[in-house]
Amino acid sequence: MITLTAAIGRYPHTAALLDGAVTDPEVALDCAPFPNITRAFAPMVREGRFEVSEMAIATWLQAWAYGKPLVPLPCVLAARLQEGSLLCRADSPIRGPADLAGRRIGVRSYSQTTGLWLRGILQDSFGVAPESVHWVTFEDPHVAECQDPGFATRAPAGRDMLAMLEAGELDAIIAGADAPPADWLRPVFPDAAAAGQEFIRCHGFTPINHLLVIRADRAAHAQAVLRLLDAAGQAPQRGRLGMMPALAFAASHAVRQGLIPRAPTAGEIWAGLPPDIS
Incomplete structure (x- = not known):
């Protein structure tokens, strides 16, 4: 053995x-x-x-x-399903995914897989191209040779993504699997569960x-x-x-x-x- x-x-x-x-x-x-x-x-x-x-x-x-x-x-x-990981402030003027063009979205790393899926969904279903969003990142890619595209920038060292959203320095965040429970947050998708089921209906997979x-x-x-x-x-x-x-x-x-x-x-x-x- x-x-x-x-x-x-x-x-x-x-x-x-x-x-x-x-x-x-x-x-x-x-x-x-x-x-x-x-x-x-x-x-x-x-x-x-x-x-x-x-x-x-x-x-x-x-x-x-x-x-x-x-x-x-x-x-x-x-x-x-990924849709519930895309969050904004409860009092945000954002009413749905189509409103994200031109906005600032925080994500742990540009190469985070949840971000990959959500950017694909935003582009395919809502016409929000990846380069139409200002992506704010907090970590390097896992693969050292990789570089983020020019429309992704690094947050200042020591900054916290959730705190930046709460302070209005970000318009939305991708929280991954560990979306924090907070009454000042809400999903960008008005019905995230229904949007996830629609993805499965259209594509045939989770x-x-x-x-x-x-x-x-x-x-x-x-x-x-x-x-x-x-x-x-x-x-x-x-x-x-x-x-x-x-x-x-x-x-x-x-x-x-x-x-x-x-x-x-x-x-x-x-x-x-x-x-x-x-």
């Missing part, structure tokens, strides 16, 4: 794996503790610190664009935030890693074919938004994955 170092977040479908309740005769995973799994992404793409890692789609796309030897596995670890990657030098063990994940619980989605619509949407919009120079083909996405993994 081989033991692979890993960084995987805790979800109902990964808890048994993290707790050591499932095993495989070929491989074991030594999972590093990450209360916030996004903090594993930069060391993974910059240093190859782990042999298996959870990773945001936008991070993997940029890692692929710069030749990082990371092979995505056909297993979704986190997927969710947006994927995080998948699983394995270092190319360990790809021979990909099937065993997937067996462990399958034994731990039912992932939000499994399989190359079912994931491709979401991956294609994310990749095409990543190009449009200046995150990557071109979209990978299906063959390039799964390159390095053993052929018996579907």
Whole structure:
């Protein structure tokens, strides 16, 4: 048996794996503790610190664009509707997504995957092009070689995104999965839940935030890693074919938004994955 170092977040479908309740005769995973799994992404793409890692789609796309030897596995670890993460002040004059053109929107990082999805939705459904918004960021991309486009600027050092929104220095923010409960905040989408369901109706999938990657030098063990994940619980989605619509949407919009120079083909996405993994 081989033991692979890993960084995987805790979800109902990964808890048994993290707790050591499932095993495989070929491989074991030594999972590093990450209360916030996004903090594993930069060391993974910059240093190859782990042999298996959870990773945001936008991070993997940029890692692929710069030749990082990371092979995505056909297993979704986190997927969710995005509309409820776009917030403004309750007293804001913004009445819907179409009002965001020309506004200042704060986002942790321009390459944050929730931002990728929401910019795609804003462009496709409301005609708000990425470059028509002034994006204010607070962190670098996980992939060190990447640079934000010219219409994204960095907030002054030490500033807090939520405080800037409250002070009126931002018009809206993308809060990610940890939207704070506050009575002075409201979603930009008048009915975020209905907007999310409309996205699913139009596109046929729930947006994927995080998948699983394995270092190319360990790809021979990909099937065993997937067996462990399958034994731990039912992932939000499994399989190359079912994931491709979401991956294609994310990749095409990543190009449009200046995150990557071109979209990978299906063959390039799964390159390095053993052929018996579907």
